[in-house]
Amino acid sequence: MVKFSEDKIKEVEAIIARYPQGKQKSALIPLLHLAQEEFGGWLSAETMDYVASLLSIESIEVYEVATFYSMFNLNPVGKHVLEVCQTGPCMLKGSDDIIGYIKSKLGIGVGETTADGMFTLKTVECLGACGYAPMMQMGMHYKEHLTPAKVDEIIANCYNHK
Amino acid sequence: MARKLLLEKAHVEGIRHFDVYRREGGYAAVEKALKMDPAAIVEEVKKSGLRGRGGAGFATGLKWSFLAKPEGVPRYLVCNADESEPGTFKDRYLMEFIPHLLIEGLIVSSFxxxxxxxxIYIRGEYAWIVGILEQAIAEAKQNGFLGKNILGTGFDLEIYVQRGAGAYICGEETALIESLEGKRGNPRIKPPFPAIKGLWDCPTVVNNVETLAAVVPIMNLGGEEYAKxxxxxxxGTKLISACGNINKPGVYEIDMTISVEEFIYSDEYCGGIANGKKLKACIPGGSSVPILPANLLLKTAKGETRYMNYESLSDGGFATGSMMGSGGFIVLDEDQCIVRHTLTLARFYRHESCGQCSPCREGTGWMEKILHKIESGKGAMSDIDLLWDIQRKIEGNTICPLGDAAAWPVAAAIRHFRDxxxxHVxxxxxxxxQNYGLAHYADELSVVA
Structure with a gap:
């Protein structure tokens, strides 16, 4: 069953306290981030229903929001999600080659997950790192100035810290 | 060396921390402002001539003066840190390196x-910056600059950081407000403007990070001095984030008297085109603003030097000029394909359209498909005209400016790079x-008197 720990519930309460009385729905996006981190990197219907119950709102209000924002995963993903930017400024600096390199290295296409469940490859639109292109997001952090060698290193590190 | 007002102290060791920031003269603007009448602060900002740094360039003091003040209704300030315009990464830089400058600007502006x-509504992907800002907020609070009864003046203020979750549209102020209310980022129909009915239907001002940070030097110098x-x-000064095929990509604070040529070629800024290549084109103010070929970028159609400021960059209107926009400066060298580059931008806007208005929802998809067709060698001449027709039908026909933002890059690419x-066809x-190359795009233009 999907349920936050007591510590996380305290965090939820602190988030709700940022808004005036009765405006707890504003906590929805922060709570979805929290839920996605806690419950396997994606939002199942059960997780979304649970978040709805925490905020005393209808489940549909959660689904509406979760389906709108690109950072919320509505299907299971690998342990590490590689989100490579492909917009103009990154393209100018060779993001197409980086995406191609990751595809062949991991043997997966965009939107797919490796058989060992370690990596999901996604392409994303501009992440605000244009001066440090090409780049990708991995969890909370950006990996910038990517080269094939740097991609190798990042992937090796993931296996080493399994 | 140009005068710096925002980033001057950004690289002082430990400036992220309150003690160092304070030692370097930080929070003097708060001490000064909290002794003033709030209306007098708005007057100073008006006198400064500060224009919104998010992209629209609207006068900040004027925007503030529109804020309704009904009795017994709370008012809100929301800082727009949803920086998402391709080519733009200046707010990230400011928040990452000198977070207290933003917090200081927010305290003065809130008062x-x-x-x-x-x-502070920050784009969800800037996840690590949330911690930096929350640390700065906690330090300011410990030192009596936030919380109850700030500096004994009776003014109470709390600042909260709210993460978005991946949606360019939330940079539009009413979409941002919707998102902050826990909804989809669908822009609202205006009027009513947020100054009357914004967050939770209360009067609200939404300003960009750089705009609110600039309130600090305005307070310290006085509006009139800033305007000089x-x-x-x-x-004042403007942050420019430079990227693409240049030697020194990065964030630069400029005073707006330097020429575009100096900005691109001087070692103090971009350091010239990378790998000894030639300049082909540039989008000077974030992906939405018109792209210009090298010849029209460096000189106006009248043959005058073009400068890095609002007026000069827009000289010639959309026919031969562009815009300052967000300051996202994207440089393309002679090896770049304009069609392919425009395709990536069209894909971006299709991905980011919220879907409320048909011209934008449908039109952005069509533009991407047609550009893809031309780029992959399957286009017909009539497709170029079709593309032009579609962008024209999006522009001005949507609730929010995303439609225009999607139409303009396509229009400018066809206008200047039709050949x-x-x-391709x-x-x-x-x-x-192969690429079309530099062609004639850097040739001196014959000036029509």
Whole structure:
């Protein structure tokens, strides 16, 4: 069953306290981030229903929001999600080659997950790192100035810290 | 060396921390402002000539003066840190390196506007910056600059950081407000404007990070002194984030008197085109603003030097000029394909359209498909005209400016680089392996008197 720990519930309460009385729905996006981190990197219907119950709102209000924002995963993903930017400024600096390199290295296409469940490859639109292109997001952090060698290193590190 | 007002101290060791920031003169603007009448602060900002740094360039003081003040209704200040315009990464830089400057600007601005609860809405992907800002907020609070009864003046203020979750549209102020209310980022129909009915239907001001940070030097110098920096209606300094095929990509603070040529070629800024290549084109203000070929970028159609300021960059209107926009400066060298680059931008806007308005929802998809067709050597001449027709039908026909933002890059690419599009159509197999190159785009233009 999907349920936050007591510590996380305290965090939820602190988030709700940022808004005036009765405006707890504003906590929805922060709570979805929290839920996605806690419950396997994606939002199942059960997780979304649970978040709805925490905020005393209808489940549909959660689904509406979760389906709108690109950072919320509505299907299971690998342990590490590689989100490579492909917009103009990154393209100018060779993001197409980086995406191609990751595809062949991991043997997966965009939107797919490796058989060992370690990596999901996604392409994303501009992440605000244009001066440090090409780049990708991995969890909370950006990996910038990517080269094939740097991609190798990042992937090796993931296996080493399994 | 140009005068710096925002980033001067950004690289002092430990400046992220309150003690160092304070030792370097930080929070003096708060001490000064909290002794003033809030209306007098708004007057100083008006006198400064500060224009919104998010992209629209609207006068900040004027925007503040529109804020409704009904009795007994809370007012809110919301800081727009949803920086998502391709080519733009200046707010990230400011928040990452000198977070207290933003917090200081927020305290002064909140006091001026009468907000006791101020939110920083930051794009969800800037996850690590949330911690940096929350640390700065906690330190400011420990030192009596936030919380109850700030500096004994009776003014209360809390600042909260709210993460978005991946949606360019939330940079539009009413979409941002919707998102902050826990909804989809669908822009609202205006009027009513947020100044009357914004967050939770209360009067609200939404300002960009750089705009609110600039309130600090305005307080310290006084509005009139601030207005003396720069030229004409481009007062103060502007952060430019430079990227693409240049030697020194990064964030630069400029005073708006330097020429575009100096900005690109001087070692103090971009350091010239990378790998010894030639300049082909540039989008000077974030992906939405018109792209210009090298010849029209460096000089106006009248043959005058073009400068890095609001007026000069827009000289010639959309026919031969562009815009300052967000300051996202994207440089393309002679090897870049304009069709392919425009395709990536069209894909971006299709991905980011919220879907409310048909011209934008449908039109952005069509533009991407047609550009893809031309780029992959399957286009017909009529497709170029079709593309032009679609962008024209999006522009001005949507609730929010995303429609315009999607239409303008396509329009400008066809306007200035039509022969490159035609070359793709005429050379369906060659265009898969070769680029059109620099062609005539850097040639001196004959000036029509």
């Amino acid at each position: 001026a506007l009468g907000s006791n609860r101020t939110y 920096i720069g030229v004409g209606r481009s007062t 490159e599009f035609e070359w 005429n050379n369906p197999s060659l265009c898969l392996t």
